[in-house]
Amino acid sequence: MKLHRxxxxxxxxxxxxxxxxxxxxxxxxxxxxxxxxxxSPVINTDxxxxxxxxxxxxETASAAGHVPxxxxxxxxxxxTVLGIGATxxxxxxxxxLWRKHAPSxxxxxxxxxxxxxxxxxLLFTLYRHLLPEIEExxxxxxxxxxxxxxxxxxxxxxxxxxxxxxxxxxxxxELRENNRKASGGKLLGRRAERRRTISTHDDxxxxxxxxxxxxxxxxxxxxxxxxxxxxxxxxLTYVLQPMALWMRDRHAPQEQLxxxxxxxxxxxxxxxxxxxxxxxxxxxxxxxxxxQAGCEKLGIRYVDLxxxxxxxxxxxxxxxxxxxxxxxxxxxxxxxxLAETLGLS
Numbered sequence: 001m002k003l004h005r006x007x008x009x010x011x012x013x014x015x016x017x018x019x020x021x022x023x024x025x026x027x028x029x030x031x032x033x034x035x036x037x038x039x040s041p042v043i044n045t046d047x048x049x050x051x052x053x054x055x056x057x058x059e060t061a062s063a064a065g066h067v068p069x070x071x072x073x074x075x076x077x078x079x080t081v082l083g084i085g086a087t088x089x090x091x092x093x094x095x096x097l098w099r100k101h102a103p104s105x106x107x108x109x110x111x112x113x114x115x116x117x118x119x120x121x122l123l124f125t126l127y128r129h130l131l132p133e134i135e136e137x138x139x140x141x142x143x144x145x146x147x148x149x150x151x152x153x154x155x156x157x158x159x160x161x162x163x164x165x166x167x168x169x170x171x172x173x174e175l176r177e178n179n180r181k182a183s184g185g186k187l188l189g190r191r192a193e194r195r196r197t198i199s200t201h202d203d204x205x206x207x208x209x210x211x212x213x214x215x216x217x218x219x220x221x222x223x224x225x226x227x228x229x230x231x232x233x234x235x236l237t238y239v240l241q242p243m244a245l246w247m248r249d250r251h252a253p254q255e256q257l258x259x260x261x262x263x264x265x266x267x268x269x270x271x272x273x274x275x276x277x278x279x280x281x282x283x284x285x286x287x288x289x290x291x292q293a294g295c296e297k298l299g300i301r302y303v304d305l306x307x308x309x310x311x312x313x314x315x316x317x318x319x320x321x322x323x324x325x326x327x328x329x330x331x332x333x334x335x336x337x338l339a340e341t342l343g344l345s
Contacts, residue, residue, distance in 0.1 A: 003265070004257045009321045011087045014042035019113060025049065030122055031162060034082070034113060044089055048127065051082055051109045053094040060089075061098075061106050063127050070132030073097075073344075074108040076120050077140040080241055081111030085325035093140065096335035102344035105135050114163035116144050117222040125229060134234040136344070139226065142219070142240045143324055146278045146287060149215040152203040160218045166198035173197050201274070208277055212287050220294035227300055237301040237342060240291060242334060244323040246284040247310040252318040262322055271323060279323075281306075303341055305334065312337055 005012055018038060027033050034049035044052045048064030055061065061068055075081055075094050083092030090099065094109040108131070112123055120141060144163070151161035155169065205211055223238055230236050244251065244259075251259065263270040271279070288304040295302035312333065313319060319330035326334060338344075 004261050008254055008258060009085065009327070011042045012085070012321060014040050015084050018043055029126065030112075030119055031168065032114075032164070033123075042086075042088060043083070050127075051092065051094075051111065052089045053092065053098055053107055053109045054090040055095075055098045055106060056100070056103045059106075061108060063108050063110065063130050067108070067131060068106045071135035072106045072108055072132060073102070073136035073138075074110050074124075074131070074134065075138045075140055076110040076124060077241065078111060078115040078120070078144045079113045080143075080325055081109065081140050082113050083109070083111065083331065084113070085321035085327060086331055087328050091328040091331055093331055093335050093338075096332050097339060097344070100332070101336045101339035104345050114144065116148050116160055116162050117141065117219045118159045119162065121222040121225055124226070128229065134230065137226065137230050137234055137236045138239055138338070138342070139223065139237070140239045140241055140338075142287065142291075143243050145215040145219055146211060146283070147275060149211040149218075150204045150278065152205060156214070160214070169197035201269070206277070208283060209286070211278070212283065212290065216287060216290035216294065219291060220298065223295065223300055224298055227298060235301070237303065238291065238295055239338065240284070240288050240302075240304040240306065241324075242305045242309040243279070243284070244320045245279040246281055246306045248313075248315075250315050251320070252315055254318045255320050258321060259323060301342075303338075305338065305341070308337055308341060309334060 018035065018040070023035060024032055025035055034045050034051070036045060036047055036049045038045040046052065046062040046065035050062040050064055052060050052062045052065065059068070060066060061072075075097070081093055083089070083094075086092045089095060092109060094107040098107040110120070110123060112119055115123070120139065145160070148161045148163060151165070155161040155165050223236075227236055244255065259271070263272075268274060277283070284306060288306075292302045292304070309319075317329070317333070318327055319333065321327055
C-alpha cells in the first residue's frame with residue numbers, strides 16, 4: 001500500500017537517504033554533521049556539509065563553498081533551518097529570504113540536523129573564520145532544546161543532552177571496558193561493571209517546568225556567547241520556531257493525513273506518547289516567556305513566531321510535512337512573515 005507521505009511529499013524519501021544513519025558523519029566537537037558534497041535534485045551540501053542557499057538572480061552560496069563578499073546574513077538552527085521538507089535548496093528558509101523576502105544581502109544556511117543550542121553555537125564558532133562581515137544573525141530554534149531537555153539527568157552534563165547521546169556514552173563505555181580488560185579487568189580493586197548508557201522512554205524527565213527552566217537557561221547562556229561572538233556590527237535575533245501543535249489545534253487535511261500516518265508507522269511510538277508533554281501550547285508559552293525575559297536582559301531581540309503564523313493561516317493552508325518541518329508553501333510563508341516581523345528588506 002502506497003503511503004500518503006510518498007504521494008504528498010515524495011521529497012521526504014531523499015531526506016531519508018540523506019540522513020542514513022549508516023552513513024552518519026561523526027566530527028570532533030560537533031559530534032555529527034551532514035554528509036559533505038552531497039548531490040541530489042532535492043538537497044545539496046558543500047565540502048563541510050552546509051546546505052546551499054539560492055539568491056534572486058540564480059546565484060548560490062554556502063559557508064564552506066562560495067561566499068559572496070560581505071556583508072552577509074545567516075540563519076542558524078536545527079533541521080527546520082536546514083530545510084527538511086523543502087523540495088529543493090531554493091525553497092529553504094535561507095533561500096526564500098535571499099530570493100524573495102529579504103534579498104538585500106545573501107543568506108547562509110547554518111542549520112544542523114538534530115542540533116541543540118550547544119551545537120548551533122559550536123557550528124558558528126568553528127566556521128566563523130570562513131565568513132566575511134556579518135550583518136544579521138537569526139537563531140531560529142527551540143523545539144530540540146525542549147526535546148533533549150527531557151532526557152535523563154545523567155545524560156545532561158554541564159552543556160545539555162543531545163540527540164543520539166546514548167550512542168556516544170555507549171561507545172565511550174566500551175572503550176573504558178577495553179582499557180579495563182587490558183589492565184586486568186580491575187578498577188580500584190573491584191570488578192568493573194558496565195554502566196548504563198542508553199535511556200528508554202521510561203527514563204524521560206516528567207517534571208516539565210524543570211525541563212523548561214533548564215532548556216531556557218542553556219539557550220540563554222548560548223545566546224550570550226552568540227552576542228559576544230557576533231560583535232557590535234551584527235544584529236542578533238532569537239526566534240522561537242513555529243511548530244504545528246504550538247500553533248493550532250486543527251490542521252489542514254494533508255497535514256492530518258501525514259500526522260496520522262507517521263504515528264501509525266513509527267517504530268518508536270506516536271508523537272503524543274513520545275513528545276506530547278512538551279507539545280502543549282501552555283508549555284510553549286512558558287518556554288517563550290522565559291526566553292523573552294532572558295533576551296531582554298541580554299539586549300537580544302526576541303520573537304515567538306507561533307502566534308504570528310497562527311494568525312496568518314487558515315485550516316486550508318498546508319504548512320507542515322510533519323509536526324516540525326514545512327512544505328515549500330510553509331517555508332515561503334514563514335520566511336515572508338519573518339522578514340516583515342524583523343523589518344528585513
